Amino acid sequence: MTSVLYDVPGPRAVLRNRILGVATVLVVLGAIAFIVYRFAESGQFSPSKWYIFTFSAVWEQILEALGNTLAAFALAAILSLVLGFALAIGRLSEHAWVRVPVTAVTELFRAVPVLVLMMLLYYGLPVIGIKMEPYWAVVIALMAYNGSVLAEVFRAGVESLPRGQKEAGYAIGLRKNGVMRLILLPQAIRAMLPVIVAQLVVTMKDTALGFIITYPELLYYAKLLSSQQGRPILQSAFIIGGIYIVMCLILSGIAKYLEIRTRHSPKLQALAADNAAVMHEGTDTEIIVAQKGAGKFDGTSTGA
Structure with missing residues (x-):
């Protein structure tokens, strides 16, 4: 089974990803526990350190x-x-x-x-x-x-x-x-x-x-x-x-x-609508100018 952006992982890949996720969480928790332990051992949690x-x-x-x-x-x-x-x-x-x-x-x-x-x-x-x-x-x-x-x-x-x-x-x-x-x-x-x-x-x-x-x-x-x-x-x-x-x-x-x-914002939504109108009008103008240059403009053409 595939997706537009990537291949959907199969059972082995799902199991491997779960194992890696659990291992990563354990490593992070272990690092945090070690830091807390070292703080406690060096007396960083003692009241005298926080007394000020x-x-x-x-x-x-x-x-x-x-x-x-x-x-x-x-x-x-x-x-x-x-x-x-x-x-x-x-x-x-x-x-x-x-x-x-x-x-x-x-x-x-x-x-x-x-x-x-x-x-x-x-x-x-x-x-x-x-x-x-x-x-x-x-x-x-x-x-x-x-x-x-x-x-x-x-x-x-x-x-x-x-x-x-x-x-x-x-x-x-x-x-x-x-x-x-x-x-x-x-x-x-x-x-x-x-x-x-x-x-x-x-x-x-x-x-x-x-x-x-x-x-x-x-x-x-x-x-x-x-x-x-x-x-x-x-x-x-x-x-x-x-x-x-x-x-x-x-x-x-x-x-x-x-x-x-x-x-x-209603103002910005109106601004976006105005910009779209400007784009559409500009496109019409460019098409008319191009048709005039090619000698095909009869006064009724509008840009699509």
């Missing part, structure tokens, strides 16, 4: 560090989206004097690691007499790197659309900015929304690099906690890592909600 987290002042400072992390992420995310749009439109320009410099800037920002950008802004600029606060060094570095990556995401989304949509927009008299704004960008953003959200999650996690330049975010405070009495290194990592996981899950949930909302 019983103080309300510690949680207040964790919340303050969380606020600093979210403040850097929020501004960096907004600026990254704006920069990504600007660079993507520049890369899609038909003018070489616009496209070439924008391409060079995009590739430069993509090639330089975020941490290197932060250190250049915070430690390098004072050499030439410019002092920058850690917050702005983190935000600008995240904006430059993630904006250049998002520029490629937007550009790929626009170029993945059928070429006929752009040509149909031109056929009914739209200018390039109208074609981009009304036809191409809405569809590209919907198609690339999962990738955009994934990059924003990377932006959120990269705020942790700010501790290198003394920005008081979550990882910076976790480092301070790990140096306290009892050295709760793993415990601090668990608490702070759990906060990062929750933030990423919330961001992914918001993205999923937006995806469902846009899929059922």
Whole structure:
């Protein structure tokens, strides 16, 4: 028995897959059990290791560090989206004097690691007499790197659309900015929304690099906690890592909600219908032009 995409496994293959599945689960459970055993043996579950987290002042400072992390992420995310749009439109320009410099800037920002950008802004600029606060060094570095990556995401989304949509927009008299704004960008953003959200999650996690330049975010405070009495290194990592996981899950949930909302949005459904009408009208126009060029147009032909 076969399927369109693959051969349906027979009894032996089913048995082999079940054995492999059970073996994989046992290996994973064994690894987890070993890690828990080593933690227990080294005293990582002892109350003295977690005692520091019983103080309300510690949680207040964790919340303050969380606020600093979210403040850097929020501004960096907004600026990254704006920069990504600007660079993507520049890369899609038909003018070489616009496209070439924008391409060079995009590739430069993509090639330089975020941490290197932060250190250049915070430690390098004072050499030439410019002092920058850690917050702005983190935000600008995240904006430059993630904006250049998002520029490629937007550009790929626009170029993945059928070429006929752009040509149909031109056929009914739209200018390039109208074609981009009304036809191409809405569809590209919907198609690339999962990738955009994934990059924003990377932006959120990269705020942790700010501790290198003394920005008081979550990882910076976790480092301070790990140096306290009892050295709760793993415990601090668990608490702070759990906060990062929750933030990423919330961001992914918001993205999923937006995806469902846009899929059922009446405005976007109307936009899709308008785009289909534009495609149909553009096809009719192309057929009429072709028939005129061949001398076969009699004024009654319509594209099928």
